[in-house]
Amino acid sequence: MTVLSGQDLPRDGEALQGAALHARLERTWGDAPGLWGWLTTTDHKKIGRRYIVTAFVFMALAGVLALAMRLQLAGPEKALMTPDRYNQLFTMHGTTMMFLFAVPVMEAMAIYLVPLMIGTRNISFPRLNAFSYWMYLAGGILLWVAFLLNIGPDAGWFSYTPLSGPQFSPGKRVDIWAQMITFTEVAALAVAVEIVATILKQRAPGMTLSRMPLFVWTMLVVALMVIFSMPSVALGSGLLISDRLIGTHFYNAYEHGDPLLWQHLFWFFGHPEVYIIFLPGAGFVSHITETFTRRPVFAYPAMVLSLVTVGLLAFGVWVHHMFATGLPRTGYAFYTAATMAVSIPAGIQIFCWIATIWDGRPRFKVPFLYVFAFIFTFVIGGLSGVMQASVPIDLQVHDTYFIVAHFHYVLVGGAVFPLLGAIDYWFPKVTGRMMGEALGKVSFWLVFLGFQVTFFPMHLLGMWGMPRRVYTYPTGMGWDEMNLIATMGSFALAAGFVLYIVNALNSARRGAIAGPNPWDAAGLEWATASPPPQYNFAHIPVVTSRTPLWDNRNHLPVMTGLRVDDREVLLTTVMDAVPDLREPSALPSIWPLASALATTCMFIASIFTPWAVVIGTFPIAAALIAWFWPKGPMSPEPVIE
Amino acid sequence: MSALPPKFEGDLAELPTHAFGHRSLTWWGVVAFFLIEGTAFGLAIGVYFFLQGLENSWPPEPWKPADLLAGTLFTITILLSEIPSTIVKRAAERHDLATVRRWMLVLIPFFVLLLVFRAFEFNSLNVKWDDNAYGSIIWTLLFLHLTHILTDVADSLVLTALIWTKRGGENRRIVDVSENAMYWRFVWLTWIPIYLLIYWVPRWVK
Numbered sequence A: 001m002t003v004l005s006g007q008d009l010p011r012d013g014e015a016l017q018g019a020a021l022h023a024r025l026e027r028t029w030g031d032a033p034g035l036w037g038w039l040t041t042t043d044h045k046k047i048g049r050r051y052i053v054t055a056f057v058f059m060a061l062a063g064v065l066a067l068a069m070r071l072q073l074a075g076p077e078k079a080l081m082t083p084d085r086y087n088q089l090f091t092m093h094g095t096t097m098m099f100l101f102a103v104p105v106m107e108a109m110a111i112y113l114v115p116l117m118i119g120t121r122n123i124s125f126p127r128l129n130a131f132s133y134w135m136y137l138a139g140g141i142l143l144w145v146a147f148l149l150n151i152g153p154d155a156g157w158f159s160y161t162p163l164s165g166p167q168f169s170p171g172k173r174v175d176i177w178a179q180m181i182t183f184t185e186v187a188a189l190a191v192a193v194e195i196v197a198t199i200l201k202q203r204a205p206g207m208t209l210s211r212m213p214l215f216v217w218t219m220l221v222v223a224l225m226v227i228f229s230m231p232s233v234a235l236g237s238g239l240l241i242s243d244r245l246i247g248t249h250f251y252n253a254y255e256h257g258d259p260l261l262w263q264h265l266f267w268f269f270g271h272p273e274v275y276i277i278f279l280p281g282a283g284f285v286s287h288i289t290e291t292f293t294r295r296p297v298f299a300y301p302a303m304v305l306s307l308v309t310v311g312l313l314a315f316g317v318w319v320h321h322m323f324a325t326g327l328p329r330t331g332y333a334f335y336t337a338a339t340m341a342v343s344i345p346a347g348i349q350i351f352c353w354i355a356t357i358w359d360g361r362p363r364f365k366v367p368f369l370y371v372f373a374f375i376f377t378f379v380i381g382g383l384s385g386v387m388q389a390s391v392p393i394d395l396q397v398h399d400t401y402f403i404v405a406h407f408h409y410v411l412v413g414g415a416v417f418p419l420l421g422a423i424d425y426w427f428p429k430v431t432g433r434m435m436g437e438a439l440g441k442v443s444f445w446l447v448f449l450g451f452q453v454t455f456f457p458m459h460l461l462g463m464w465g466m467p468r469r470v471y472t473y474p475t476g477m478g479w480d481e482m483n484l485i486a487t488m489g490s491f492a493l494a495a496g497f498v499l500y501i502v503n504a505l506n507s508a509r510r511g512a513i514a515g516p517n518p519w520d521a522a523g524l525e526w527a528t529a530s531p532p533p534q535y536n537f538a539h540i541p542v543v544t545s546r547t548p549l550w551d552n553r554n555h556l557p558v559m560t561g562l563r564v565d566d567r568e569v570l571l572t573t574v575m576d577a578v579p580d581l582r583e584p585s586a587l588p589s590i591w592p593l594a595s596a597l598a599t600t601c602m603f604i605a606s607i608f609t610p611w612a613v614v615i616g617t618f619p620i621a622a623a624l625i626a627w628f629w630p631k632g633p634m635s636p637e638p639v640i641e
Numbered sequence B: 001m002s003a004l005p006p007k008f009e010g011d012l013a014e015l016p017t018h019a020f021g022h023r024s025l026t027w028w029g030v031v032a033f034f035l036i037e038g039t040a041f042g043l044a045i046g047v048y049f050f051l052q053g054l055e056n057s058w059p060p061e062p063w064k065p066a067d068l069l070a071g072t073l074f075t076i077t078i079l080l081s082e083i084p085s086t087i088v089k090r091a092a093e094r095h096d097l098a099t100v101r102r103w104m105l106v107l108i109p110f111f112v113l114l115l116v117f118r119a120f121e122f123n124s125l126n127v128k129w130d131d132n133a134y135g136s137i138i139w140t141l142l143f144l145h146l147t148h149i150l151t152d153v154a155d156s157l158v159l160t161a162l163i164w165t166k167r168g169g170e171n172r173r174i175v176d177v178s179e180n181a182m183y184w185r186f187v188w189l190t191w192i193p194i195y196l197l198i199y200w201v202p203r204w205v206k
């Protein structure tokens, strides 16, 4: 095939750089002004930011529910709420935190950061990215509107059958839960596809797999885990809703189904889900540690291998959530061993970070403090996890507050602390301003200590026999003091979060101007302006090491020649990132939003009648056809005829 | 504008703007969706064997296995449809637009036949989805596969219409045709185990 050469179409190069290039690229990559531009954008940074803000709104809502539960449990026999309301609260809290906060916020960080870290102009499949955000938003609104109408789900975040089945949960509550799952799974899977394709095909020239930033590695592993685990909960909740709405019998023991089937399908997803949430945290920790010790992360190959190992092991341990269900005893040994084995790669990572810090010159800025909070908390959570891998201990603490303590140590310690550090760390890149250091430290200590005071006593409560998911407890059990302490801690924790948000909002407007690389970090995302222009990089950067900005202090090696009159991205080869193709990147479009709206109507209507699946398909198909039908001027490439 | 002054190390202007297979971004997107849908099928098959393990006979007494005719005709038709589909894919990859246009039309009668046979399949299962867990999983497998048939048929019809417009000659469309033909392979490859599970495993295991 002949190709129009560089002379025929405007491109960046020695003749077109600096301000003139900036103006030209702004015109090509810019969005329409105003609301229309907001609704149609396909820019990964705008969508990533939107995702992050939305996820934090959901986190705040779920946090308020947690405070309400802590108030109810502050002392014995309190009557702030009915048992039914309490059931809704813990279900909404868990569901929101897992499906509307943790997974989306991690994917959102990747949507924003990965294209910048690998030196490309946009994420792959940018319209799918826009679509995924609208689907996620619709799923979240569905769940919360239902809750406000007092039809919020109440069968726990894992909706165990038979409790969640048609016999014991009549009404629409569980249907809403199951459809919310469908929304968020569609969104999460779409983003996973984009992340995999972006990482494998859009890396800057020279960024071989062994030079990939560690956060990019974690997101590659995480996206693959999403791809292999989320179909399980999507299938499981699909079967659940069909049991409930059209009378299938998958989980109905009376017609030869089995409620345990649900637990298998749920935990085959549910356990990897935990790693999907904390592996990105490990990626954040690697970047923050590297920057604030001024040392490349110790033993990079060991880090990558550990990540991949954790990702693989995650699929072999789901049964440890089912030790109390009476499965055949012989199988337990395998799941115990596999679960304990996870601590080996996790331990290797911890030692690599400690070695990096040991060898480096640490600067104790706020993001780095969160690294210490992470290591401290995550190690405790990991240890209580290894304890439960042993079946006798698991049977003893199953469904007690010990479990609640354990998974909050793992998830908050392993994911939320690194996330808070990461937001402080990349905040200047996103907003162009630094987050306040003094308020940052105050909020850090409130969050860290508040967390320990809230959740450490729950270990004791669990060992003293206090069950989970009870709306109150009688006097005289010996649980009063620890519950009161936990409640006080939860308010300190909440105060820390409020200060963190206040600091972020304040700094976004009044913080110190950051400049492109305020922390003197090594990654490509710091090579461009803060905030980055819509096209990310004026020229496509070239990478020759794992720490490009530390090894090129005076200039940025680049390649030229992408079109500036049309949105074009560079594709490189999978292993060695050799330049291979120039492909167009999608223009802004309203059709992803229209498709998401059509899909939303179908999903919600299907709760009420199965015929919605049939009828609702047509508007979706119409919107998708409009989405993919080529518009705009013909390609200037030669056309065969 | 980047903070560091650029140092020009090469030019990308002469790179091609499209390629087939793993060099294109679309291919990776399609493969990722194979993995997702393949996982879903794999898990559904897992559910099938899980439920079978709870029974003393399969199908449970007194139900009879599904009648073979419609499903077998469907299977033969979908396997035969790979011939025109391969012709389309190869023609696309050598940029032979005339052949692509013609053979994409040839695929349409295959689609019609497949949908007719599929409708009769639902009628020949000898069990309803709400009779018992066996019926539930049989119907679910057939329905899951139907959604894939419908998706690819719709996609192929739109692409056929598009390829007959003047934009049909654009390189991007030709790549789309090739990836669409690849998706069709996924659709019939996943059908083979499902065909066996619905129609033959209940006869073999009794």
Ligand SMILES: [Cu+2]
Pocket (backbone or CB within 6 Å): A270, A271, A274, A317, A318, A320, A321
């Ligand atoms: Cu687990």
